[in-house]
Amino acid sequence: MRYVIADIHGCLNTLQLLVTNLNLNSIDSLYFLGDYIDKGKSSAKVLDYLIDLRTQQNVFFLRGNHEANILETQQNYEPKMFKMFVEKINKSPCLLNNESRIIPKYQTFMQDLPYFLELEDFWLVHAGFSPKENFLDEKDYMLEGRNTQYEIQKFKGKRIVHGHTVTYKQTIERAVQEQASIIPLDNGCVYNKSHKIYDYTQTGNLCCLNLDTFELIWQKNID
Numbered sequence: 001m002r003y004v005i006a007d008i009h010g011c012l013n014t015l016q017l018l019v020t021n022l023n024l025n026s027i028d029s030l031y032f033l034g035d036y037i038d039k040g041k042s043s044a045k046v047l048d049y050l051i052d053l054r055t056q057q058n059v060f061f062l063r064g065n066h067e068a069n070i071l072e073t074q075q076n077y078e079p080k081m082f083k084m085f086v087e088k089i090n091k092s093p094c095l096l097n098n099e100s101r102i103i104p105k106y107q108t109f110m111q112d113l114p115y116f117l118e119l120e121d122f123w124l125v126h127a128g129f130s131p132k133e134n135f136l137d138e139k140d141y142m143l144e145g146r147n148t149q150y151e152i153q154k155f156k157g158k159r160i161v162h163g164h165t166v167t168y169k170q171t172i173e174r175a176v177q178e179q180a181s182i183i184p185l186d187n188g189c190v191y192n193k194s195h196k197i198y199d200y201t202q203t204g205n206l207c208c209l210n211l212d213t214f215e216l217i218w219q220k221n222i223d
């Protein structure tokens with residue numbers, strides 16, 4: 001079976017429980033849609049877990065805007081300023097070493113991540129694809145875009161699965177039930193408490209889509 005998991009955002013325990021409950025065997029594949037870090041408290045441990053998972057399973061990792069942003073910020077600011085950003089905005093000081101640089105094994109992992117994957121029957125991307133004709137060149141859009149109108153023939157009739165935009169449980173369930181051409185999978189795992197934007201009774205789960213059976217597996221945030 002092929003499974004897809006979207007935005008994890010530092011929720012290690014939730015991720016571990018979800019993956020354990022999948023009972024993966026050696027021919028199963030796992031696809032991750034990016035945004036492994038920030039917001040939640042265990043960014044470094046999530047990366048450790050994912051890097052380790054790669055030694056045991058067929059796993060594929062995409063780039064999210066949070067991975068792209070931390071790499072870009074490190075390039076653009078001197079260490080002291082960079083450290084402040086990572087502590088105050090990303091809330092991921094665990095990713096840095098004593099010199100206020102990203103720990104090399106995390107840096108290597110993040111800088112090698114692809115922007116999208118085209119499978120036989122699906123497109124996988126962190127945020128979405130640009131409405132432009134040359135959508136495969138629009139890399140920033142893949143990380144941040146919020147397009148909901150796709151001419152599906154441009155995508156060879158294949159469905160698009162994406163994360164990034166927090167989507168209520170009912171909406172995700174409906175898209176999967178209808179086998180819609182665009183399937184959102186980010187249920188805002190970190191938003192599991194009363195929140196000013198989101199109705200937290202409809203968010204706060206890490207969800208996983210089985211691409212072969214269109215089954216959704218939900219894991220409530222336990223972090």
Ligand SMILES: [Mn+2]
Binds near residue numbers: 126164165
């Ligand atoms: Mn994102």
